[in-house]
Amino acid sequence: GRRNVMKDEL
């Protein structure tokens, strides 16, 4: 979902 894409950084 959107959250995955935006939170791909550590």
Add this chain to the structure above:
Amino acid sequence: MNIFRFAGDMTHLMSILILLLKIYATKSCAVGISLKTQELYALVFLTRYLDQFTDYVSLYNSVMKVVFIASSLAIVWCMRRHPLVRKSYDKDLDTFRHQYVLLACFVLALLLHEIFTFQEVFWAFSIYLEAVAILPQLVLLQRSGNVDNLTGQYVLFLGAYRGLYIINWIYRYFTEDHFTRWIACVSGLVQTALYADFFYYYYLSWKTNTKLKLPA
């Protein structure tokens, strides 16, 4: 994943390993290390990686999250419980009132976030907290005046990690169409600015080949 971000994550990992090395190599002493900064960092990772078990991004992502949480908790545990390390920790010098920082970041996260959900508010909180988590450490270094080279390298690697992340965001901004992470970018810029003055004095001490002195 781009090389700047990967290099950033590696220098971040290096900074944590330098700290662990310092604690063990110098016969488990924690002189010059701020326990408060380490506690704030542990909180940053715990509140940021809440999605660890719900959102799978990549194996690399998941492994690094576990490594960061485990290593930061190990440092805090070590400085609080390890019989030798806790003796060398100078709590009279590490007096930064980090409660206010926690409160300010939490209020800011309640006001400024992407979506008003539990995870997103804590994610924003962890981003703001990371920007200021180094403050107790920098205050401690100014108080103690001299900076031993391992602690200096620790702060240097932390600054390099933030600098590389800023380049990573610039790179992603130009290569990905919908890349916008205002909260992380603005907060990351503030954080890197906090290191800038330390870098300046570190560079001066390296150039004049004198011991790193921070103005009190």
